[in-house]
Amino acid sequence: MKKILSIFSLVMVFVLGSCIEQNYPIWEGAEVEFQNAVTTAPVAGQNYPRLTVANTVGTVNLQVNLVARQRASDETITYRVVPEGTTAVAGTDYNVSGTLTIPANSSFGTLSVAVVNTGAIGGSVDLLLELEGNATIQPSENYKRVQLRITRPNPPAAG
Incomplete structure (x- = not known):
């Protein structure tokens, strides 16, 4: 009898325990992030990765992720060049627009950087980009920056 009562009690615990409603919170925010910042380790001492080109x-082309529900209309996202962390010169080493578009019903946008061929002058320059978002979409604090290191081949040896 004790064995039947124990089994019955155990069955009742499982049956009644499965009826408990779980109300998990659902995050309703909206953020943008660089895919490369998510998948690439940061530079030593910094919170952003460096990509060498x-x-x-x-x-x-840098993929920007929308971490939120997809939008019914295009979203224009702004970004900036961060002076601290940038040695490249706009118009000389690179060209950017300052905005990118995440198309309607999409979770991704593309930030395009036109790298200028400065020739074989040697060395490298850095370009640090930071997402700013818009009125309804904020940048992810952990993944809002990416740095491009633009390398320039050395000039031919004088012979």
Whole structure:
């Protein structure tokens, strides 16, 4: 009898325990982040990754993720060049627009950087980009920055 009562009690615990409604909170915020910042380790001592590209690459396309429900209309996201962390010169080493678009019904946008071919002058320059978002979409604090290191080949040896 004790065995039947124990089994019955155990069954009742499982049956009644499964009826408890779980109200998990659902995050309703909206953020943007660089995909490269999510998948690439940060530079030592910084909170952003560095991507190295040659000055002959032409255009560098960086994926920007929308971490939220997809929007019914296009979203324009602003970004800026961060002076601290940037040694590249606008118009000389690179060109950017300052905005990107996440299309309607999409979770991704593309930030395009036109890298200028400065020729074989040697060395490298850095370009630090930071997402700013818009009125309804904020930048992710952990993944809002990416740095491009633009390398320039050395000039040919004088012979």
